[in-house]
Amino acid sequence: ILNVEQSPQSLHVQEGDSTNFTCSFPSSNFYALHWYRWETAKSPEALFVMTLNGDEKKKGRISATLNTKEGYSYLYIKGSQPEDSATYLCALYTGTASKLTFGTGTRLQVTL
Amino acid sequence: DGGITQSPKYLFRKEGQNVTLSCEQNLNHDAMYWYRQDPGQGLRLIYYSQIVNDFQKGDIAEGYSVSREKKESFPLTVTSAQKNPTAFYLCASIANRGPNYGYTFGSGTRLTVV
Numbered sequence A: 001i002l003n004v005e006q007s008p009q010s011l012h013v014q015e016g017d018s019t020n021f022t023c024s025f026p027s028s029n030f031y032a033l034h035w036y037r038w039e040t041a042k043s044p045e046a047l048f049v050m051t052l053n054g055d056e057k058k059k060g061r062i063s064a065t066l067n068t069k070e071g072y073s074y075l076y077i078k079g080s081q082p083e084d085s086a087t088y089l090c091a092l093y094t095g096t097a098s099k100l101t102f103g104t105g106t107r108l109q110v111t112l
Numbered sequence B: 001d002g003g004i005t006q007s008p009k010y011l012f013r014k015e016g017q018n019v020t021l022s023c024e025q026n027l028n029h030d031a032m033y034w035y036r037q038d039p040g041q042g043l044r045l046i047y048y049s050q051i052v053n054d055f056q057k058g059d060i061a062e063g064y065s066v067s068r069e070k071k072e073s074f075p076l077t078v079t080s081a082q083k084n085p086t087a088f089y090l091c092a093s094i095a096n097r098g099p100n101y102g103y104t105f106g107s108g109t110r111l112t113v114v
Helices: none
Strands: A005-007 A010-014 A019-024 A032-038 A045-050 A056-059 A062-067 A072-077 A086-093 A100-102 A106-111 B004-007 B010-013 B019-025 B031-037 B044-051 B054-057 B064-066 B076-078 B087-094 B109-113
Touching: A005 A086, A010 A019, A019 A106, A032 A072, A045 A056, A045 A062, A072 A086, A100 B044, B004 B087, B010 B019, B019 B031, B019 B087, B019 B109, B044 B064
Parallel strands: A010 A106, B010 B109
Antiparallel strands: A005 A019, A019 A072, A032 A045, A032 A086, A056 A062, A062 A072, A086 A100, A086 A106, B004 B019, B019 B076, B031 B044, B031 B087, B044 B054, B064 B076, B087 B109
């Protein structure tokens, strides 16, 4: 079983703060890395799918980078807002049957 | 709107009973998945299906069974053989088009054994 690790486990920031979290994964046989946002009482929602080393993707105030050689991805949130409060999951695409191996998530809470 | 519907949202089961969790999608996706979430752990794969009438065990299939008689439907049965069934269950689907596409998830079913 692949080991996908996320840190920190939880994070509490003030509105307007910028923040980032890490996803670490085995660098061998890399296919793709997914990021999802999971708000309480809702379905997880895909944020980014990243496939190339050095890739950087952006959606509004949220961006992600990927380093496949060293096996990590960063998710950045600029100017956090209360609506950014959610659990952020990363998942490694294994290349077999489109299966994903998930990290345990980073729970972000943004307060006023 | 297209999406995945899971039902029920909450389910209570007595020990020794089998229960079936429903997952229906209208996205015309080929592949469907069942994941389980426990506190402090990542989502773990129970079963998956890439095409109708075919399914494969995931990492924690013991005590579970599935069927895929229709493309739209992938029900999960939690049997009495599952030793710790209390958990949150998520269903997901994806069109089989390679690594560049994310999953679509349902909103989950919380199963509690009483």
